[in-house]
Amino acid sequence: MFGIETLGGNVQAAALVGIVLVEAMVLYVGYGALTAAVGPSVRKAIGGE
């Protein structure tokens, strides 16, 4: 996956960890923005307001 199979053992391992780190940071920022954008509307809808 992501073409990292061609890398050497240690580099491939570091690349895998790096990909997980980047995914986590992207998810943190992305979901943060999503929460800010739709959170209040969802809260109102659930609260029956």
Place this chain on the structure above:
Amino acid sequence: MSAGMLALFVAFGVLIGILFGFFGMGGSFLVTPALLVMGYPSRVAVGSGLAFVFGTSVIATLKHRDLGQVDYKLGISMIIGTTVGLEVGKEIVLYLEELGLAGNIISVTYVLLLGGIGLFVTYEALKGGDGGGVSHDVDGDADVDADDIPELAKKIQSYSLPPMITLRGGVKVSLWMILLVAFATGLLSGFLGVGGGFIRMPALFYLIGVPVPIAVGTDLFEIMFSGGIGSFLYAQSGGVDLSIVAPLLAGSALGARVGSAATSIVNEDEIKIYFGLMLLLGALAVAVRQAGNYLGMGVLDYVSLALILGSALMVSGAVLYSAVKSMRAPSATGSSTAD
């Protein structure tokens, strides 16, 4: 990987994320057993579990960083002990794998650990105590009241084996004690493929005497490193499968937002008993799978998987139900502080 499996991993990630976001722990202990039940080799189940823990803890640490609940001096001391423990734990797994015993021994350890903690949490919840969970709204800068330090921690703090270090909250303790706790929890992390938070956080509080909020924040900071180092070590031997980790993380990051938002509107005591029961069901699931292997009954693997998914679904559902009920109640007041 089929679209069905992808959807299953994302959905499972959402369930785990809700639990992690709400309880501040329990983010990973279901992943490795679930992967083992699904037939993945021990190395992949443990390695991918650790990589998932790493990603989840990065997200959680980013959130806790702003609350000032991280003791970096303690965290870095813990990392040293944990790294050694992780390496030893990984070597044990690889050795047991060569002997063909890894799956069995990891499963039995899981049953004992989850079962024991599950019994403790359920007992405390029924008793109305404060065990098995995490206080969410606490002041990380407050000094520790001597009455709040557990007796065992006071005893450990009394061993003035140099070098002594002073931690946030005014706690003074021998570096060797911290390294010892870190080594033991690192060993379990490497062996079981868990972040070790559900062991380390209570250990920091009960053994070192660190105040709960700082124990939680520092624990998350430390899990980030132990998870990263553990993932790297397993990735070297092909133990990290991104097609498992990526969808799980995508789901859990979303679930964690929902779970942490729910903390400000749901009474945690209502849910704690479900959490204890979930741990017990997790232990039962691994035991059922082992019995299936022993008796040669493949159907028990599916019973085991159903127990794991069902218990996570039950507790996540209870959190969501309580949150919606609280928001719909006329006196709901917590929504203004929800995430």
